[in-house]
Amino acid sequence: GEDVEQSLFLSVREGDSSVINCTYTDSSSTYLYWYKQEPGAGLQLLTYIFSNMDMKQDQRLTVLLNKKDKHLSLRIADTQTGDSAIYFCAESMGSGGYQKVTFGTGTKLQVIP
């Protein structure tokens, strides 16, 4: 079955880069996603990458996908205190129009001023 793993906690200083890592087991993933959850809020889709891509950049966010190692990472440049949140990686797979999404356990990012 699908399994998505993340480290539980990451602490960085404001202004530094953060790198959040994720590993997944299913090689038939179609999309891989990064979600952000702020305290008391729902999940917000930050970015996603199609499985045939290696990299995607969106302003301060860079997603790297190593399909051979089944490793996904999210780099946040110039990390700000507003980036403090739980970050979930997720993968989707399926056919027939619906992509079933499996989430990781989440990484809590703490940004120290």
Added chain:
Amino acid sequence: EAQVTQNPRYLITVTGKKLTVTCSQNMNHEYMSWYRQDPGLGLRQIYYSMNVEVTDKGDVPEGYKVSRKEKRNFPLILESPSPNQTSLYFCASSPSGSNTEAFFGQGTRLTVV
């Protein structure tokens, strides 16, 4: 404003007392899902719906029911809640099965005593 609205946000109930958590979206999305979030387990899908009157089980459907009589609403029903259903519940909607534009509700924190 595009949004997914869940009610109630907080609920404490007793074992065996039927309850319904409502979910409504104003974006005319076809796909809707329910997830539960538990510490150390990330989000797990309970049920999903691909359109009106089309629903299917997710990874942890036991003890839950759903219905999709209208496109905008996707209520989650607990016929006989038990303490192991104490959790944080999220509803999500998406215009496509790829979930690349998924929107999440604010969450419902349910405690069953």
